[in-house]
Amino acid sequence: xxxxxxxxxxxxxxxxxxxxxxxxxxxxxxxxxxxxxxxxxxxxxxxxxxxxxxxxxxxxxxxxxxxxxxxxxxxxxxxxxxxxxxxxxxxxx
Numbered sequence: 001x002x003x004x005x006x007x008x009x010x011x012x013x014x015x016x017x018x019x020x021x022x023x024x025x026x027x028x029x030x031x032x033x034x035x036x037x038x039x040x041x042x043x044x045x046x047x048x049x050x051x052x053x054x055x056x057x058x059x060x061x062x063x064x065x066x067x068x069x070x071x072x073x074x075x076x077x078x079x080x081x082x083x084x085x086x087x088x089x090x091x092x093x
Contacts, residue, residue: 005034005049005079010062012072014044020089022066030054033084038092045093049084 010019015038023036023046032050039045048058063071 001051001053003050003081003083004052004055005047005081006055006059007077007079008046008048008059008062009039009075010044010046010065010071011042011074013068013070014065015042017068018066019044019069022069023062024087024089026061027058027087030058032058033087035084035088035090037090040092047079047082047084049079049081 020036020038023044027034027036027046027048030050032048032054034047034049036044036046048055059074059076062074065071
């Protein structure tokens, strides 16, 4: 199955509710690579890369996130595949 990549901008109450940790664990459980970080505007940004099925599954789960999160919406854009090999948490940007 081909590898795809997506950039997600997650908006709502997503900082201070363990959204980044949830993203890392969920992505790793699905076999995805990429990264996640908080943004200065209060959103969370993530790049996910892997099989199309796993990416779709992650995006569906991301609308819920961890229990304390309140996701208002997610902006998704296609991203060039970078052949990432792990999933990491990055500094706020």
